[in-house]
Amino acid sequence: MSSFKLKQKYSHKSIFLASFLGVYLHILLDSILYTDIKPLFPLSANPFYNLVPAGFVYAFCTILFLLGIALYAYRVLKH
DSSP: OGGGTOOOOOOHHHHHHHHHHHHHHHHHHHHHHOTTOOTTTTSOOOTTTTSSOHHHHHHHHHHHHHHHHHHHHHHHHHO
């Protein structure tokens, strides 16, 4: 994290939880967009496909990306 000018001060538990949530949120978002994703494997159905318009998913991801950049800039400038 030093190369990003951020100090690591998180526990292994919080890192594990963030990683776990990131993986499964990624699967959930992909299952909304793509027919071949099987989020409830071994069931072959994908109940999330086309649940919301694809543009909403892309806009949501873009907003979170911009929020992440803003948070990163705030943390770097704070130190």
